[in-house]
Amino acid sequence: MHFGNRLRQERLRLHLSQEALAEALAISARSVRRWEQGQALPQASVRLQLSRFFGLRPEALFEDEETQGPSKPLWNVPYPRNPFFTGREEILTTLHTFLSANELVASAQVYALQGLGGVGKTQIALEYAYRYAQEYRAVFWIGAETTESIIFGLLRIAESLQVPGRDDKDQQQVITAVHHWFTIHDRWLLICDNVEDLGMLNRFLPPVRQGAILFTTRLRTLGTHAEGINLLPMEQEEGTLFLLRRAKVVQAQATGEQVRQLSTQKSLQYAAAAELVKATGGLPLALDQAGAYLEETQCGLPAYLDLFRTRCAILLQQRGEGALDHPASVSTTFTLAITATAQRHPVVWDLLRVCALLQPDAIPDELFRQGAKHLGAMLEAACGDPLDWNQVVAIACSYSLLSRQPEARALSIHRLVQVVLLDAMTEAERKEWAARVVEALDAVFPEERPMTEYAAWKKQCDRLVSHVLLCLHRAGDAEDSLALASLAYKTAQYLRERGQYGEAKPYYQRALHIREQILGPDHHETAHVLNNLAVLYWRMGMYAEAEPLLQRALLIRGKTLGIDHPDVATTLNYLALLYWKMGKYAKAEPLLQRALHIWEQTLSSDHPYIAHPLNNLAILYAEQGKFAEAETFFRRALHIFEQTLPHDHPDLAQGLHNLAELSQEQGKYEEAESLYQRVLNFRVQALGSDHPDVAETLNSLATLYAEQGKFAEAKAFYQQALSIREQQLGQQHPETAQTLHDMALFSQKQGNLDEALSLAERTLTLRSQALGYDHPKTKTTHALYTQLVQEQGGAEQDPPSPETSKMNS
The missing domain is CATH 3.40.50.300 (P-loop containing nucleotide triphosphate hydrolases)
Structure with missing residues (x-):
């Protein structure tokens, strides 16, 4: 039989298309077509590949052609x-x-x-x-x-x-x-x-x-x-295909396309395989080991995945029957390499233990350089000398247990090496090293957002935060470490800055609880957490929860630091902002005046802290229609910000945003738009396109465009602002209600009264619940709602009350 006919016969026997056969053999479909049409013969290396693929002897597949081929090696x-x-x-x-x-x-x-x-x-x-x-x-x-x-x-x-x-x-x-x-x-x-x-x-x-x-x-x-x-571990798709083949969920000759079809036919099997590839870091030996276990036990991929999540270390020790080409398990393979490496330098053990407790990728060098004194005497000594440090890292990398990225100034370790290292440690050793790593991270993780060098602060936090979050999670509910409290507090500050308010909240609460337990409820460091937890509540729209925390922080700081301390001014400033948000303008102004007085007495006249109460007084005056006074304070605050802060600092952006709003109120539309665009560009670049501060500027720009009759631009910006606020702040947040109120006005301006009334009713419900029925903004929405009802010519009707709103919700 001619080779081309025999090839086609064998291909059809396996129900393969020419394209599927080509993919399985990593050759072109054009070659397969030419062979079957008798236009060409495969090279010697491909002949052997074809024979093995179909499970035939070469002479059986190639017949006369094989006898004329090259001799066997x-x-x-x-x-x-x-x-x-x-x-x-x-x-x-x-x-x-x-x-x-x-x-x-x-x-x-x-x-x-x-x-x-x-x-x-x-x-x-x-x-x-x-x-x-x-x-x-x-x-x-x-x-x-x-x-x-x-x-x-x-x-x-x-x-x-x-x-x-x-x-x-x-x-x-x-x-x-x-x-x-x-x-x-x-x-x-x-x-x-x-x-x-x-x-x-x-x-x-x-x-x-x-x-x-x-x-x-x-x-x-x-x-x-x-x-x-x-060599690197397998990529996701490649690893999934290998695992499914090895576990005999699909045939050994199955193509990538056939496996992709499995994702719909057997979605649970496919999803479990894909998740296992991620969990094993794509290590072929671990995937082969998993496949062998699945073949022997027939437990199924989803069940194995559940076992792997809870009994990973034990599974890594089980190689399976018939593994003659690589009989050692993952655990044995790594243990031998770890032991051989550590024998060359004892401090390598300590380095690997530290890396085992962190995220596997991008472990920053500065954790060792700056936090070494918390990592034991041997590591401290090695990290203190660049030559010793390079030697230790080189030895740890010599068996590929670690890899070094000099450009990123970081190390990486495979996640399964971490599992084997952690399994080799006793419970006491794990606890000891976890505490050391927390102390080292606390030493390296930056303090609160600085007034200057903001970009450097954010960059350093970005490098460390994934490792910090893992260590905080592993620490569970431990309460015996001030370093843990400090790390939780600084993490909360960073997450709040990123607009991740919900994620920040438990870390503030944890830091507060630990400091109260160790330092006492009236310690000034406890007040520090109280103050910033209250700020978080304010940003989350939880005004009732924020007020008592600020009052308590103010009392503690006054007693422990003195009534004229700058930290007292900080709490006064935030308490005033809270009252402004609550619509209590009369209570806010004297607090801001007092904060300004304290900072002017204790700081230089151009210190950026002084700009905060100036800026906030300006907001308060603008809210009450005192535009002349507001502009004076805005420009003074902005001048201080521009003189003392880098161009990419969020406080400078906020000052510019506030001045833009005032320009808009005064009808200076070109000036306002220019300022808004400048702020928007900065906020998107520095904070991300879905940050709540970005939504603030989008919302203001939308209102500006609506006032100018640029309805298409206004609608697009309102929708973006609403989407961000609903996603990041929630549908019940006062800022979400602000966007809905502005959209109601916008719809009214366009003559869409039904839509305007619906938005106004929704806004009134939200503001009644979040701010109370007597809040100025609730009353503003109530007036709009009443006006819209009248414009529609409908009968007078009562707007939704807070009680009705609660029942409906």
Whole structure:
């Protein structure tokens, strides 16, 4: 039978399209079409690949063509081909480019697959040997872990080559004979698997070689011995396909397209597989181990995923039956590497323990440089000397347990290495090291938002926050550490700055609880948390909850620090802002005047703190229609901000926003729009497009455009502002109600009375609940609602009352 007809027959037997076969073999569909049409024959390496794919002997598939093909190579590879091998096509292509028997160049034919244990180095080397065997005269394999394994491998090669004197008891003579064969022959491939000592291996390699040598090694430093190809874990789609094949959920020959179809046919299986790839960090050995367990137990992927989440360390110890090519489990593989690395320098253990307690990626160098004194005497000493530190990191990286990113000034560790490290620690050790890491993070995590260097503060917080959040979570409900309270407080401050109010709240509460327990309820540091928790409540629209906290903070600060202390002025300023939000203008003004007096007496005249009460007094005056006084205070505050703050500071942006609102009130539309656009650009860039402060500027711009008759622009900006406020602040927040009120006015202006009335009714309900029926803003909405009812010509009707609103909700 002609090869093309036989190929088509075998393809159809497996229900594969030409495209699916091409994808499975990593070749072009055009090649498959040409073969089946008798226009071409595959190359020798692809013939072997096709034969193995269909489970046929080459002569059975190729018939007469096979008899005319190239002769089979000498073969000395001790492992069978992995039927579940998946992906890695880019690596295999790169190897083929470098090691092709037709492209070999002297002194450029030694390459190494390097990376973490279990990342798939051996399997890639094995697949390369099988896939491209026909391109070489001979393919040899030696285990290179020890001197004994290398010698044993060379003796096996001597047996395969039938070299004279191979039975000689003098092993060196046999090795010399093998060297001689390598020297006088070309187009051979030698794979040295799991190299542990490059210098030792080099003593056994032929000095002159006309073939290709491929290493696999965990070593990161290769020097002049070889060109390295660093292997990373599998990508998400590749890992999912491999796991499903290995667990025999799909056939070993299943294509990526067939697996994607599984995502709809067996969505739970597919989702569990994808989640396992994430949980294992895409480590091939861990995925293979999971597949072996699933094959043996038939427990199903969702059940295994649940087990992995709760019993990960135990599962990593179970290799499964029949794992002859890599019999060691993930746990054993990593434990051996950790032990070997730590034996070279005892402080490596401490470094790895610290990394095990943090997020696996982007562990900042400054945690060790600046927080070293909290991490034990050995690490402190090593971190204090750059030469010692570099040596320790180099040793930790030598077996690929850690990797270093010099540009980012950070380290990374695989998440499963973390699991093995944590499992090796006793409960007491974990608690001790967790406390040390918390203290180090607290030392490095910046204090509250500075008046200057805002960008540097935010950048440093961004680098550390993921690690901080993990450590705070792992600390549970511990209450015995002021460092934990400090870290929780600073984290809350950072999250509040980012507009993540709901996420910030529990950290403020935790910091308050710990400080009350350790320092007492009347300590000035307790007042510090009370003050800022109240500010958070104010931003969340929880005015009733904020007021008693500020009153308590004011009392504590007055008693412990004195009534004229700047911290007292800070609380007075926030209490005044709260009263302004509550519509209690008469109570707000004297508090702001008192805060201004304290800061003027204790600080320089151009200190940015003084600008805060000036700015807030201006807001208060503008709210009451005192525009002349408001403008004077706004411009004085803005002048101080511009003189003392960097151009990207949020307080400067707020000052500009407030001045824009005043310009808008005065009909200076061009000036207002210019200021708003400047503030909007800054806020989007510095805070993100979904920050509540961005919504504030969008809402004001929308109102400005509405007043100018630019209805299309106004509508778009209102919708953006409402979306952000509903998502970030909630549908019941007073600021959300403000946008709804403004949209009601906008609809009225456009003549959409039904829509305006609906928005006004919704706003009135929200403001009645959040602010009370006597709040000025509630009364404003009530007046609008009444006006809209009258404009529609409807009968007079009572607007929704707070009691009615509560029942309806």
